[in-house]
Amino acid sequence: MMMRLPKEGYRTIEKIAGPLLFVNKVKGAGIGEVVRIVSNFGEDYGQILQITEELCVIQVFGETMGLSPGNSIVWLERDVIKIPLGIALQGRILNGRADPIDGEGPISCIEMWAPIQGNIINPWRRKSPNKFIETGISTIDLMNTLVKGQKLPIFTGTGLPANKLAAQIAKYAGTDASSNGKEPFLVVFAAMGITQREAAYFRRAFHESGSIYRGVFFFNLAEDPSIERILTPRMALTVAEYFAFERGYDVLVILTDMLHYCEALREVSSAREEIPGRRGFPSYMYSDLASIYERAGCISGLKGSITQIPIVTMPDDDLTHPVPDLTGYITEGQIVMDRSLHGRQIFPPIDVLSSLSRLMNKGIGEKSTVPEHRSLSDQLYAAYGRFKDLVRLKAIIGEEGLTPTELSYLDFGEKFETYFVNQKDKRRSLEETLECAWDCLLTLPKEELHRLPSYLIEEMSFKRGMKF
Structure with a gap:
């Protein structure tokens, strides 16, 4: 994250609640602004979530253990969270703060820094998705076809091999056959709240298949601060927008698991003492998810595209749970994994009768796949x-x-x-x-x-x- 020299410091911390600091009498700050928190235990960074005349609520990116109103000072950095962008990101593994964790050293040849909130796509400039993306999975390619610019979630249950399916799509997905592989293609893979074992599995799978060199990978571990889970998908999508709309790539973004992201959102909402919605999730979760999912699409006049495959775990296999339910409203179909097929050792255990791709007809036929x-x-x-x-x-x-x-x-x-x-x-x-x-x-x-x-x-x- 790019930082500027601090301008103002405040020792007026009123209280600390979970990952949040409540600071009094902060002047001239704005929502989304980065702050630096210095204490006897070192320093960390945070972001302003809410500000009034009397109180400023700051979301801390690291741990708040050890912080206290008496030993901490908050500096306003007069900047927003930004991520370094450049072609050198390809083949790298980053954490939830966009710091390299693959042992390959710092990111070189940075071309630009961009805010992770991204830019809203003008609806007038949105282009209807109309080309086929081949995932290498029969039940998707033939029966629930993925189209460039589409948002097609995968709904899974606890214990089902969603990570294996995500890795398989990341390894094998590519541009449609009609382009003869000439269009540049990239996978941006963002894993949130995963264990060390799952991270090791993803690393091994991508290295063994060679797909590590045609992707950018973000790993937010379960042991990392949960606040980073809120940053991870936005950083991944900012990278995707750079490669798609600056470099002309067709980018496939895989986000797993959006349930972990929403649980982090609920944790922050609870710390802010907001009135909860369904099952304790914040009432604004729909618009928050939309701010992520709606960053997919194609833009008239630009070559690239962003296609999303969010993976969502359904607690108790419940499709009406708030996270899959709201995801279904925003996205254009769903791929549903089936527990009975998994019990028979069928992989991928996709229930085709419960699955649907609403944009399928736009990417198939004589000019895209085959007439029949x-x-x-x-x-x-x-x-x-x-x-x-x-x-x-x-x-x-x-x-x-x-x-x-x-x-x-x-x-x-x-x-x-x-x-x-x-x-x-x-x-x-x-x-x-x-x-x-x-x-x-x-x-x-x-x-x-x-x-x-x-x-x-x-x-x-x-x-x-x-x-x-």
């Missing part, structure tokens, strides 16, 4: 939905009560889950995903493929030497 993309997706949805209904029926009347056509749906569903959904930790190109989809669908009778054109069915069955 929508038809294939619809047919898979219809067939898998029928399979789920027949599983419940089979539990009531037994397998002997089902017709041959209904039994073929059971074969399809088993193959779909164990072959199409269950791709393990490997990347599938769109072509491989399409082949897997056809292998599953051709287990059904021809007359059941009513969402696909007959000429396409004949062509694909002929290629496989099959006759209906």
Whole structure:
């Protein structure tokens, strides 16, 4: 963070509550301004959250243990929180304050410093997302397609392999096939409230795959001050905006876990003694989340784009919990992880019937992927939905009560889950995903493929030497 020489100092600390300092009679300060706190135990930095004529509320970035009104002085720095930007950030691992933690030394070749709050995108200049991003995951690429500029969250539950899925997307995601990989692509990965073990897993996964060199990574550990969790996603998005709109990159931002971010927000709100909203979360959490999610998009006249995949843990697998609930209102769809699929060791355990990409139609079709993309997706949805209904029926009347056509749906569903959904930790190109989809669908009778054109069915069955 860039700091200027201090201008004024105050010894009028009234009280300390958790990560907050309450200082009396501060003059000429503004919300968002950086302060420096000097005590007998050293110094730290903070940010002004609220100011009135009588009282100034300061959020401390470090620990407040040891601070007291008698041994501390608050200096106004007359600046806001800024982050250094430059092409040298690529391949680096930073903490929640944007300090390098990868042992590679300080960041060199800094081109500019930018406030982490970012700039609001003018709605008039927003460009509708219209290009495909290939994640390498079949259930997303074919059935819940990610489009450049989209906000597509992943809803997970406690104990589900969300971190593994996040790492897989970070390793394998890339620009759409129509660009032939010529458009520069970057992943900005921000992990909040993770353990040392999880951080080690991410480091190992990114280094082994080589994806460390095409990304910028932020790790906020659970042992770090929770206040840093509020800074981490904003720093990550400021880096993303630099690479997207200054350098022309297509940037994929992965934020995990937004539940940890919101819990830090609740901690600060509680320390400020604000009136709580649902489940103790602050009433302004919707607008706070929107200030993060709405930084995704494409801008007319600029080459780059920012696409977001926030990962949100649902406590007790509850979709109505405030964090996933508000996230769903702001974003454009959701990918839902399923506990029963995970119990059968299927990875990634994505429940396609509960998942949705609202912008999918903007990024698929003849000019983006393949002409039959929508038809294939619809047919898979219809067939898998029928399979789920027949599983419940089979539990009531037994397998002997089902017709041959209904039994073929059971074969399809088993193959779909164990072959199409269950791709393990490997990347599938769109072509491989399409082949897997056809292998599953051709287990059904021809007359059941009513969402696909007959000429396409004949062509694909002929290629496989099959006759209906």
